[in-house]
Amino acid sequence: MNALKIASFCLCLSLFTTAFSGCLSPDETDSDPNPELEDWNVFYVQSESDLPLCESNLNGRLYYISGDSSFQTCSDNIWTIVDLTGPQGVTGAQGPAGEQGPAGEQGPAGAQGPAGEQGPAGAQGPAGEQGPAGAQGPAGAQGQQGEPGSDGTSFNIIGTVDDTSDLGEIYIGDAGDGFLVNSTTHIHVWSGSEWVDLGDISGPSGAIGQTGSQGNSGADGADGQDGADGQDGADGQDGADGAQGPPGTMPVVMEMTITV
Numbered sequence: 001m002n003a004l005k006i007a008s009f010c011l012c013l014s015l016f017t018t019a020f021s022g023c024l025s026p027d028e029t030d031s032d033p034n035p036e037l038e039d040w041n042v043f044y045v046q047s048e049s050d051l052p053l054c055e056s057n058l059n060g061r062l063y064y065i066s067g068d069s070s071f072q073t074c075s076d077n078i079w080t081i082v083d084l085t086g087p088q089g090v091t092g093a094q095g096p097a098g099e100q101g102p103a104g105e106q107g108p109a110g111a112q113g114p115a116g117e118q119g120p121a122g123a124q125g126p127a128g129e130q131g132p133a134g135a136q137g138p139a140g141a142q143g144q145q146g147e148p149g150s151d152g153t154s155f156n157i158i159g160t161v162d163d164t165s166d167l168g169e170i171y172i173g174d175a176g177d178g179f180l181v182n183s184t185t186h187i188h189v190w191s192g193s194e195w196v197d198l199g200d201i202s203g204p205s206g207a208i209g210q211t212g213s214q215g216n217s218g219a220d221g222a223d224g225q226d227g228a229d230g231q232d233g234a235d236g237q238d239g240a241d242g243a244q245g246p247p248g249t250m251p252v253v254m255e256m257t258i259t260v
Contacts, residue, residue, distance in 0.1 A: 042062045042063070042064060043061060043062070043063045043064070044063070044064050044066065045063055045064070045065055045066070046065075046066055046067055047065060047067040047068075048065055048067070048068070048072070050065075051063055051065075051072065051079055054074040054075075054077050054078055054079050055074075055077060056077070058074040059074055059075060059076070060073070060074065060075070061073065061074050062082070063079075070082075071084060153176070154176060155176045155177070155178040155187075155189040155198075156176060156177060156178060157178045157179070157180060157187065158173070158177050158178065158179070159179050159180075160179060160180040160181070160182055161179050161180075161181055161182070162181070162182050162183060163181065163183050164181050164183070164184065164186075164188065166181075167179060167181075167188055167195050171190045171195070173190060174190070175190055175191055175192035176189065176190070177189070177190045178190070178198075180201070184200070185200050185201060185202040186198065186199060186200055186201070187199070187201050
């Protein structure tokens with residue numbers, strides 16, 4: 001702005017010098033090559049509002065307005081701005097970089113900017129570690145009553161077979177009759193045209209129960225039958241000799257005569 005004011009002042013000075021050059025010249029016989037500029041005087045005002053009315057007696061007058069450093073001329077009852085700006089000069093060469101100045105103080109935080117547009121989805125990151133289990137949430141509200149379901153197909157278990165092959169491909173009983181296959185513990189139900197395997201009906205093995213208390217002693221059983229006689233034992237050893245007996249007596253001989 002100061003450079004513009006200086007240029008304006010120099011222009012005014014040049015115009016003043018040109019206007020009065022005829023009066024100051026000692027040679028009054030020289031002709032003016034531009035006689036129409038003899039009445040073009042330069043006047044000074046502080047602001048545009050200080051300009052007088054542009055009437056016919058002011059045609060050709062040039063006013064310098066110091067408030068905005070501009071020139072206006074009166075022409076055909078209209079004030080017209082005179083543009084003294086020259087053509088754009090050639091861009092000068094890049095000057096050397098100045099020294100790094102000291103870091104300025106931290107300015108205040110700016111206002112929060114508007115949210116940016118949603119960016120494209122990033123690549124899938126690696127799975128994170130399993131976090132700790134969260135606290136039990138509150139019980140949800142009771143849901144609405146569902147619509148009644150359709151009636152299921154009932155069946156009756158009327159017997160058991162050892163193997164699936166024992167069922168046979170043809171059954172003359174009623175649809176819904178079921179058999180338990182002992183080898184697989186599966187239930188097979190006759191649909192009216194084929195056997196349908198309903199799967200294993202046995203549950204998981206239960207835990208081992210506690211040992212029961214000692215039961216009461218039972219009643220004595222009946223006596224058994226006599227056993228068979230055993231075999232004769234082996235002969236025993238000879239016994240020891242007995243003691244010496246008393247002396248014996250001679251027998252008495254009796255003579256008898258028998259008559260026949």
